[in-house]
Amino acid sequence: MTVLILTCEEDVTADMVVVHLNASGVPVVRLDPADLPGAVALSGEYVHGAFRGHLQSAGRLVSISGLRSIWVRRPGIPATRAPDPSDWLTEESSQALYGMLRGSDARWMNHPDAARRARHKPWQLRLAQRCGLPVPATLITSFPQAAREFAERYPDLVVKPVSGAHPQDPPRAVPTSRVAPDTDFSAVAFGPTLLQRRVAKRADIRLTVVGERMLAARKTADEADEVDVRFASADVPWQATEVPPRIATAVGAYLRAAELTYGAFDFAEDADGTWWFLECNQSGQFGFVEVETGQPIARAVADWLASPGTEPSSQVNGASSTVR
Amino acid sequence: MQPFALNYARPAVELEATTPYVYDTGLQLNVTMDGRIAAGDSALLRELGTTTSTAGSKTHFDD
Numbered sequence: 001m002t003v004l005i006l007t008c009e010e011d012v013t014a015d016m017v018v019v020h021l022n023a024s025g026v027p028v029v030r031l032d033p034a035d036l037p038g039a040v041a042l043s044g045e046y047v048h049g050a051f052r053g054h055l056q057s058a059g060r061l062v063s064i065s066g067l068r069s070i071w072v073r074r075p076g077i078p079a080t081r082a083p084d085p086s087d088w089l090t091e092e093s094s095q096a097l098y099g100m101l102r103g104s105d106a107r108w109m110n111h112p113d114a115a116r117r118a119r120h121k122p123w124q125l126r127l128a129q130r131c132g133l134p135v136p137a138t139l140i141t142s143f144p145q146a147a148r149e150f151a152e153r154y155p156d157l158v159v160k161p162v163s164g165a166h167p168q169d170p171p172r173a174v175p176t177s178r179v180a181p182d183t184d185f186s187a188v189a190f191g192p193t194l195l196q197r198r199v200a201k202r203a204d205i206r207l208t209v210v211g212e213r214m215l216a217a218r219k220t221a222d223e224a225d226e227v228d229v230r231f232a233s234a235d236v237p238w239q240a241t242e243v244p245p246r247i248a249t250a251v252g253a254y255l256r257a258a259e260l261t262y263g264a265f266d267f268a269e270d271a272d273g274t275w276w277f278l279e280c281n282q283s284g285q286f287g288f289v290e291v292e293t294g295q296p297i298a299r300a301v302a303d304w305l306a307s308p309g310t311e312p313s314s315q316v317n318g319a320s321s322t323v324r
Numbered sequence: 325m326q327p328f329a330l331n332y333a334r335p336a337v338e339l340e341a342t343t344p345y346v347y348d349t350g351l352q353l354n355v356t357m358d359g360r361i362a363a364g365d366s367a368l369l370r371e372l373g374t375t376t377s378t379a380g381s382k383t384h385f386d387d
Contacts, residue, residue, distance in 0.1 A: 009347035015363035171336035191327025
């Protein structure tokens, strides 16, 4: 049985997992949906009540029924590297590839439908609340007056994108940023805005969960640091840390409810040691944590992909098969 | 008419256009110019930042 990895070629984090799978003798086929059609080809037939499907990439041919697991890591958008790409061809290729794969019995990390739902930060915040994770007071609004009133109740605020996406025209980054006390909130009317009570953090926490395994890393912060750890100084290293039992229970509940088998949780640890939930990235990077802490995250991913365990069927309903 | 959050935007920092490794379709791994597996070189990965949480943000939300 083969592990299928959907990712781009330059994804060296995926390499870290492939190395472990190779060492274990587990067959791997790695391909980028961007190369379909072209370097990647597929075929599937539905005849006499049965389905037979195959994928081909770089000379490797794999039966869809022979897949034990599918890892959706950093796949390109289908057909974007085709000889004559178009939106139509992308949708055709996406429907063909992900439609066939959805019909397989393979385990997913993570299933595209669950992944799509899990990307919604407002949904994450509500699920985290329901699972008992501490969530900083948050407002998502396009009413300037609501923003002003929230700022009166919580004078120390940060703003961050609702989607987590970065604008591309021109390319810009929108890090989590502190909002000054006398800020004019008029522009809130021009786009839904996420405001959140700033957690006076003494550390950032990245909790990576792979199946049942939880690996937490901690990075000490100080007031001079950037609010957004992604843009903070790299001088302070990530270090392995223990997961409080209450957090472990809540995170387990979160992932089960979200139907995710992998999640990278970001928390802010305050002076009391409370871990405040910020977000859960269903495909969050882990290479930087492993490189700095030595935690065996790639091995955990490889072990999960290689294991024969069964997962419950997804209850998520997807609206489109295009994975972007 | 600029949305509020974009008042806090800053120019994106692009990763280096070239990396000292290339994808080997036979191995299904990236290898350095002298033939080593890139993923096995922690110092290289740390230096390049290709596994960090801002990598890939252009096309993927989940970093």
